[in-house]
Amino acid sequence: xxxxxxxxxxxHFYLIIVTFFATGVSLVAGDDKQEELVVETxxxxxxxxxxxxxxxxxxxxxxxxxGAALKEVKKTCFMxxxxxxxxxxxxxLEPERWRFLTDKGxxxxxxxxxxxxxxxxxxxxxxxxxxxxxxxxxxxxxLRPDEPVGGNIxxxxxxxxxxxxxxxxxxxxxxxxxxxVRFDTLRCPQDPIQP
Amino acid sequence: xxxxxxxxxxxxxxxxLSGTHTKAGPLPQGLIALDGRAAPALTLSDMDGRSFDLKDxxxxxxxxxFWASWCGPCRREMPTIQxxxxxxxxxxxxxxxxxTAETDDEVFTFLxxxxxxxxxxxxxxxxxxxxxxxxxxxxxxxxxPAGRLRYVAxxxxxxxxxxxxxxxxxxxxx
Numbered sequence: 001x002x003x004x005x006x007x008x009x010x011x012h013f014y015l016i017i018v019t020f021f022a023t024g025v026s027l028v029a030g031d032d033k034q035e036e037l038v039v040e041t042x043x044x045x046x047x048x049x050x051x052x053x054x055x056x057x058x059x060x061x062x063x064x065x066x067g068a069a070l071k072e073v074k075k076t077c078f079m080x081x082x083x084x085x086x087x088x089x090x091x092x093l094e095p096e097r098w099r100f101l102t103d104k105g106x107x108x109x110x111x112x113x114x115x116x117x118x119x120x121x122x123x124x125x126x127x128x129x130x131x132x133x134x135x136x137x138x139x140x141x142x143l144r145p146d147e148p149v150g151g152n153i154x155x156x157x158x159x160x161x162x163x164x165x166x167x168x169x170x171x172x173x174x175x176x177x178x179x180x181v182r183f184d185t186l187r188c189p190q191d192p193i194q195p
Numbered sequence: 196x197x198x199x200x201x202x203x204x205x206x207x208x209x210x211x212l213s214g215t216h217t218k219a220g221p222l223p224q225g226l227i228a229l230d231g232r233a234a235p236a237l238t239l240s241d242m243d244g245r246s247f248d249l250k251d252x253x254x255x256x257x258x259x260x261f262w263a264s265w266c267g268p269c270r271r272e273m274p275t276i277q278x279x280x281x282x283x284x285x286x287x288x289x290x291x292x293x294x295t296a297e298t299d300d301e302v303f304t305f306l307x308x309x310x311x312x313x314x315x316x317x318x319x320x321x322x323x324x325x326x327x328x329x330x331x332x333x334x335x336x337x338x339x340p341a342g343r344l345r346y347v348a349x350x351x352x353x354x355x356x357x358x359x360x361x362x363x364x365x366x367x368x369x
Contacts, residue, residue, distance in 0.1 A: 063265060064298065130296040130321025134263065134332050141330065144227060147349040148268075149331060 039181050043087040046181050051078040054191040068122045077157045077188035082150040085143040092169040093141040102160040110154040161185050219365035223358040231343045235326040239316040242299050255287040256366050257338040261329050263295045264305035268351035269333040277310040278355035286367040296321030
């Protein structure tokens with residue numbers, strides 16, 4: 001018992017655990033209020049912007065995506081993530097190591113392989129597949145000092161609140177101290193009901 | 196090996212490993228050196244149907260920039276590339292823009308407003324961009340006179356800032 005407590009303490013010493021209760025900041029762009037969640041540490045700045053289904057569908061519709069693709073987009077929950085490495089070492093972006101948790105269990109991120117197969121099944125034109133791919137957060141990136149990265153993460157649509165625990169390895173060999181960033185009480189925003 | 200030779204060897208090794216100094220002087224912030232592998236093929240046409248093949252650009256440095264009108268950093272960066280092009284007008288640096296997977300209308304409207312002096316090649320299905328494996332959009336590569344990838348920029352940059360202009364001028368000077 002004692003030994004396991006000591007082990008846990010040691011693990012905590014090896015990790016930089018950054019747990020923040022993300023604070024909501026309202027950004028106003030015209031009449032459209034967009035909530036932005038920010039976690040900032042000495043090592044990185046992580047911004048998360050939850051998007052409504054209509055916002056995302058409008059974005060892709062404006063770029064000529066076919067109706068079948070827009071229908072799929074509206075069924076999911078998009079969050080735009082923007083991360084900047086503020087440290088002097090490499091920080092590894094690997095969304096595969098992120099966990100989205102509700103009270104009822106884990107939400108499985110809809111990754112590139114999910115979308116590749118979906119777009120193939122719906123016969124979406126190659127140019128649109130390419131554009132969609134570039135709007136997603138990369139699956140892996142060795143973020144260099146001062147390097148930013150941005151893109152969407154996509155989850156199954158849910159009305160349940162959830163948290164995100166994002167783990168980042170550090171150092172070019174990934175042997176540096178791990179960074180853990182946590183966002184609590186996240187939600188998939190819904191579009192306002194039209195009168 | 197005596198202590199002095201050992202010290203010289205260590206210093207030389209550190210300089211080589213640091214990668215922050217090049218033949219063109221110090222590497223400006225936001226550029227990283229690549230391993231010099233051959234640049235992927237780049238054969239595309241612009242909106243007027245004029246074709247371009249990177250192979251024909253051997254003998255001088257080429258700035259290859261991938262972009263899309265929907266990307267915020269691309270919008271901020273593009274006017275700085277237009278000013279860079281003006282600053283490098285009488286040098287051997289060739290600036291090549293590649294739009295990723297958009298239509299003529301989208302590109303025409305965007306460039307007309309944001310950087311009217313620039314023209315772009317059209318990667319209509321996005322497959323050329325994927326072969327180059329940029330670290331995201333926007334992304335800029337510097338290809339050396341032998342057709343090798345030498346540097347890549349991290350994210351959007353202010354290309355007309357004195358550091359970049361001076362560095363690129365030194366590269367473009369034989």
